[in-house]
Amino acid sequence: MAFLRSPHAHARIGRVDLASARAMPGVVTCVTAADLRDTVRPLRAASRMTGYHATDLLPLAADKVRYQGEPVVAVVAESRYVAEDAVDAIAVEWSPLPPVPDARAAMAAESPLVHEEFGTNVILTRAFRHGDVDPALAGAALVVRERFRFRRHAALPIENRAALAAWNADGLTLWSSTQVPGMVRDALAESLAVPGHRIRVVAPDVGGGFGLKSSVYAEEIAVAALARRVGRPVKWIGDRREDLLASTQAWDEEIDATLALDGHGTIRGLRASVLADVGAYSIVPWTASIEVIQVISFLPGPYRVPAYLGEGAGVATNKAPMGPYRGVGRPVATFVMESLLDRAARRLGLDPREIRRRNFITEFPWRSPSGIVWDSGSFAETLDEAARLADWDGVRAAQSLRGDATRRLGVGVASYVELTGIGSAIPASPGADIATGTEGATVRVDPTGTVTASFGLACHGQGHETTLAQVVADTLGARLDDVRVVHGDTSAGPIGTGTYASRSAVLGGGAAILASRSVREKALAIAAHQLEADARDIELQESAAWVRGAPDRRVSLREIARSAYLGARRLPKGLEPGLEATRYYDPFFGTASSATHIAVVEVDLALGAVTVLRHVVVEDCGRVINPRIVEGQTIGGVAQGIGGALLEELVYDDQAQLATGSLMDYLPPTAWEIPPIVVRHLDRPSPSTIGGFKGVGEGGTIGAPAAIANAVSDALGSLGVEIAELPVTPDRIFRLLASRAPRTG
Amino acid sequence: MPEPVSISLTVNGIAREGRCEPRKLLVDFIREDLELTGTHVGCEHGICGACTVIVNGEAARSCLMLAVQAEGAEILTIEGLAKDGKFHPLQEAFRQHHGLQCGFCTPGMLLTALDFLRVNPHPTELEIREGIAAVLCRCTGYQGIVKAVDAAAKELGRTTG
Missing domain, CATH: 1.10.150.120 ([2Fe-2S]-binding domain)
Structure with missing residues (x-):
């Protein structure tokens, strides 16, 4: 299948002439929205936010297109080559409308409307208030203000999105490159009016996601609807252009922020107003709010902020929809708060590390100004250790040696705390009815003694096959090699939504522990019966059980499992046969991962180029299941943060046309741009989650941009340059330096 | 539509033949016609490198080559890297x-x-x-x-x- 996608950012769809395309050899069908109207229902992301306007998710645009790349016609053909030929043969009568190119323009009274029926382009607002911020600002010894800008970003998994739908008498199977097979199943049931138990969604070996694959997409609905219509399997494999044009995008926020402090650098108050360009639609199931709400939720960071006002507005424009991306809001919030603190430190003549130490939260649990409960945090400890590993003092010494060199050194720090393993107390948005707070695990020992642990999660590179197997093996007392982890298939495991929001270790690991404990308890009872001992005296490790102190009196997990299924004559009286358990876990509030990043950079004044010389992360992600996997997640996240800080930007022009629609123009870092990254773990088990895990999937991307921005500001401080906009490309550095240069003549 | 053409080449030491349109990309030929799906497609414009294979001893982007250009070539794909069940x-x-x-x-x-x-x-x-x-x-x-x-x-x- 291939899509005819809108070449316009904003246009009415007139007559669509499909005759030539339909007549081409190898073309099976071509359909428009009208052809699917009777068989596909629109989906909407519900929320009780003030002034929230939900938008329809349909497989194809009806009447009007609202962003360049929006699918308009679906073509099913014998091959992608033929399908693309057919797309080229379709004639559409477009009536272009004036586009809404950015959030500022969208707020203007005379702006065209992306959705006329709302009467506004502001499709959501939200605010968090704590204390009285006005007097805090008015009476402060020091007030720092800045307008920050974090540009639009692509998650860019190397595997593009793809979906394949096949129907048979039992129903639909959809293979999709998704992080959230459970959500996709539920959405398809509603959209296609098919009972949920007739739908299987499989997400095998997904090639990266980073949040981009955690929403429900038009293309998934389209392949399912078209496969039903033509009675044959239908496959769509997105290409990179489609990925850059029509996958959810990230960030693109403007933040006016004011931080008030006393003369010692103690924070008195923080006020921020966030304008978010959320693109053309409110995505399913997250709504358009996810990025902006997280920015205002997490702006106060790991600091005591006695008075806070954070206001956010999500504004519709003619761009691809905003969606979750690794860190969601926290990279932007951390960039803003950490930049403000460094500005304050410079004004007060304080060391950047010292101003942080004076403001870190030190008592737990701590209720943040936005109502988040921090159960723990290792803020000062991560800061001190990171400064030591980064040789902070050595950089300062080297800076003074270099003086006015044309290549300036800078060092920058960023500390953050993130809410991870989010439970049911914190919904994705007010009134959202998606089950992001729970996850299940089924642990089954079969009669051969091997263990299958099934999850509703969907791994896409995080190594759940390893970490969750470790958790199950350790808890149950099985050999690691005997544990197989199954995920990413709605027919193979318990109910679950998928993998996103640094939740899998906490929620999946917690459910795995509960289920493994249940199975272990039963295995111990059976072993005790067979060994004629008390269950309390049985050891069970490495798939064998024995009587404590009498290791010869032993029975294997295989023998225990065989007995479990052979029934009453082999089992203790009254014990139900079988050796498996399904348990669910809800961490309720969730927990808190924290870290400090320190970047050391060199800025070439002649070229405007920033080189990251080294990057240090000291993190507390709770109990570490597998250090190598934690390190891999963190380093990978830092690399994406470096991309976001220095290189990557989705540029739309004033007609809302994407100017960076290929990898010639959109620049993720290669190995050459990434420095050696040093990661240290503090193993501080969470006080509030089963297993003590805190979650680590996103942190690298949260801390890196802020640390790099501060390092660049540090390098250019003597030239009067402070970074307020990311990515800080050579062009932006050049302009900043030019604007500060003394005028001559 | 142009007539399909025949292609003969050696892939992972095995002589293979196929027929495809002259415009077909080598990567699509490898994946669809030869059913060797270990070679991946990431961008189709030669930047991401996911589709890299060895053609006549040198690394090449199989998304930037047509299958017909591989006529007579010796190609190594990821499926041919391990030998006798042992990783390279x-x-x-x-x-x-x-x-x-x-x-x-x-x-x-x-x-x-x-x-x-x-x-x-x-x-x-x-x-x-x-x-x-x-x-x-x-x-x-x-x-x-x-x-x-x-x-x-x-x-x-x-x-x-």
Whole structure:
């Protein structure tokens, strides 16, 4: 299948002439929205936010297109080559409308409307208030203000999105490159009016996601609807252009922020107003709010902020929809708060590390100004250790040696705390009815003694096959090699939504522990019966059980499992046969991962180029299941943060046309741009989650941009340059330096 | 539509034949006609390197070649890298040093590294970074890959003298 996608950012769809395309050899069908109207229902992301306007998710645009790349016609053909030929043969009568190119323009009274029926382009607002911020600002010894800008970003998994739908008498199977097979199943049931138990969604070996694959997409609905219509399997494999044009995008926020402090650098108050360009639609199931709400939720960071006002507005424009991306809001919030603190430190003549130490939260649990409960945090400890590993003092010494060199050194720090393993107390948005707070695990020992642990999660590179197997093996007392982890298939495991929001270790690991404990308890009872001992005296490790102190009196997990299924004559009286358990876990509030990043950079004044010389992360992600996997997640996240800080930007022009629609123009870092990254773990088990895990999937991307921005500001401080906009490309550095240069003549 | 053309080539040491349209990309021919789906498609414009295969001894983007251009060629794809059920030292090093997460770039990364070590058997870390900059990885931050290529270089140097 291939899509005819809108070449316009904003246009009415007139007559669509499909005759030539339909007549081409190898073309099976071509359909428009009208052809699917009777068989596909629109989906909407519900929320009780003030002034929230939900938008329809349909497989194809009806009447009007609202962003360049929006699918308009679906073509099913014998091959992608033929399908693309057919797309080229379709004639559409477009009536272009004036586009809404950015959030500022969208707020203007005379702006065209992306959705006329709302009467506004502001499709959501939200605010968090704590204390009285006005007097805090008015009476402060020091007030720092800045307008920050974090540009639009692509998650860019190397595997593009793809979906394949096949129907048979039992129903639909959809293979999709998704992080959230459970959500996709539920959405398809509603959209296609098919009972949920007739739908299987499989997400095998997904090639990266980073949040981009955690929403429900038009293309998934389209392949399912078209496969039903033509009675044959239908496959769509997105290409990179489609990925850059029509996958959810990230960030693109403007933040006016004011931080008030006393003369010692103690924070008195923080006020921020966030304008978010959320693109053309409110995505399913997250709504358009996810990025902006997280920015205002997490702006106060790991600091005591006695008075806070954070206001956010999500504004519709003619761009691809905003969606979750690794860190969601926290990279932007951390960039803003950490930049403000460094500005304050410079004004007060304080060391950047010292101003942080004076403001870190030190008592737990701590209720943040936005109502988040921090159960723990290792803020000062991560800061001190990171400064030591980064040789902070050595950089300062080297800076003074270099003086006015044309290549300036800078060092920058960023500390953050993130809410991870989010439970049911914190919904994705007010009134959202998606089950992001729970996850299940089924642990089954079969009669051969091997263990299958099934999850509703969907791994896409995080190594759940390893970490969750470790958790199950350790808890149950099985050999690691005997544990197989199954995920990413709605027919193979318990109910679950998928993998996103640094939740899998906490929620999946917690459910795995509960289920493994249940199975272990039963295995111990059976072993005790067979060994004629008390269950309390049985050891069970490495798939064998024995009587404590009498290791010869032993029975294997295989023998225990065989007995479990052979029934009453082999089992203790009254014990139900079988050796498996399904348990669910809800961490309720969730927990808190924290870290400090320190970047050391060199800025070439002649070229405007920033080189990251080294990057240090000291993190507390709770109990570490597998250090190598934690390190891999963190380093990978830092690399994406470096991309976001220095290189990557989705540029739309004033007609809302994407100017960076290929990898010639959109620049993720290669190995050459990434420095050696040093990661240290503090193993501080969470006080509030089963297993003590805190979650680590996103942190690298949260801390890196802020640390790099501060390092660049540090390098250019003597030239009067402070970074307020990311990515800080050579062009932006050049302009900043030019604007500060003394005028001559 | 132009008539399909016949293509004969050697893939992973085995003589293969197929028929496809002259416009068909080599990567699509490898995946669809030869059913070797280990070669991945990431961008179709020669930047990401996921589709890298070895053509007549040199790394090549199979998304930038037509299948017909591979007539008579010897091609190595990821399926041919392990021998007799045993990983190539590069594959073993990627496993040992966490050189992959989602695995999507890995086939192209491995074959790029294979070609790089052929040209530069004793690279420095910076040379490795430059060499593998031909392939984009979004998961690992490259650190594990750099370590793996370095380890494989040493292992290959040891075993081949």
